[in-house]
Amino acid sequence: QKEVEQNSGPLSVPEGAIASLNCTYSDRGSQSFFWYRQYSGKSPELIMFIYSNGDKEDGRFTAQLNKASQYVSLLIRDSQPSDSATYLCAVKEPGANNLFFGTGTRLTVIP
Amino acid sequence: DGGITQSPKYLFRKEGQNVTLSCEQNLNHDAMYWYRQDPGQGLRLIYYSQIVNDFQKGDIAEGYSVSREKKESFPLTVTSAQKNPTAFYLCASSMRQGNTEAFFGQGTRLTVV
Numbered sequence: 555q556k557e558v559e560q561n562s563g564p565l566s567v568p569e570g571a572i573a574s575l576n577c578t579y580s581d582r583g584s585q586s587f588f589w590y591r592q593y594s595g596k597s598p599e600l601i602m603f604i605y606s607n608g609d610k611e612d613g614r615f616t617a618q619l620n621k622a623s624q625y626v627s628l629l630i631r632d633s634q635p636s637d638s639a640t641y642l643c644a645v646k647e648p649g650a651n652n653l654f655f656g657t658g659t660r661l662t663v664i665p
Numbered sequence: 666d667g668g669i670t671q672s673p674k675y676l677f678r679k680e681g682q683n684v685t686l687s688c689e690q691n692l693n694h695d696a697m698y699w700y701r702q703d704p705g706q707g708l709r710l711i712y713y714s715q716i717v718n719d720f721q722k723g724d725i726a727e728g729y730s731v732s733r734e735k736k737e738s739f740p741l742t743v744t745s746a747q748k749n750p751t752a753f754y755l756c757a758s759s760m761r762q763g764n765t766e767a768f769f770g771q772g773t774r775l776t777v778v
Contacts, residue, residue: 588766597755597769642707652698653767657707
């Protein structure tokens, strides 16, 4: 059974702060990692993907991957109230085409 | 516009009835998926299909059935054997090869009345 684990939260941060979201995965062979944002009652939308160890930055978002520790994180700088949502971590194994999702972390940015 | 279309957005089912949720994509994606989401929970995979006329069970396939007669379409039937069908159902698609992400439809909220 593939496992992708996230802290369900809720995680609350003040506006302008850095929000840090974490995800661990069980399959050491996993190669593709995705972060989705899901607003209440809506479908998930892709924020970032990362394939290589290290950091990947896109605007206020930074994804960090450490394959040795089987750990992927998402940092949101200068958090805004509009960032309040559930963030889902997803992992794809080599040769597989389905994504395995974590349960998501609910983030609240307090104005 | 390219995308994934799910219908209906809201669906009500009486106990003992089968209902079919529609999912259509015009992204030319080979792979399609159905996920179920319960309140406060993550996504759980029901079925997925990588090519036409082929599909595989996911983690919670019992009480569900699918077909993949066309590349663009992957309907999900929730049968009377599914004892707790009230949930948010999400359809997604992706390219079959490579490290590509899945794109989601807008979801169907199914309620048993």
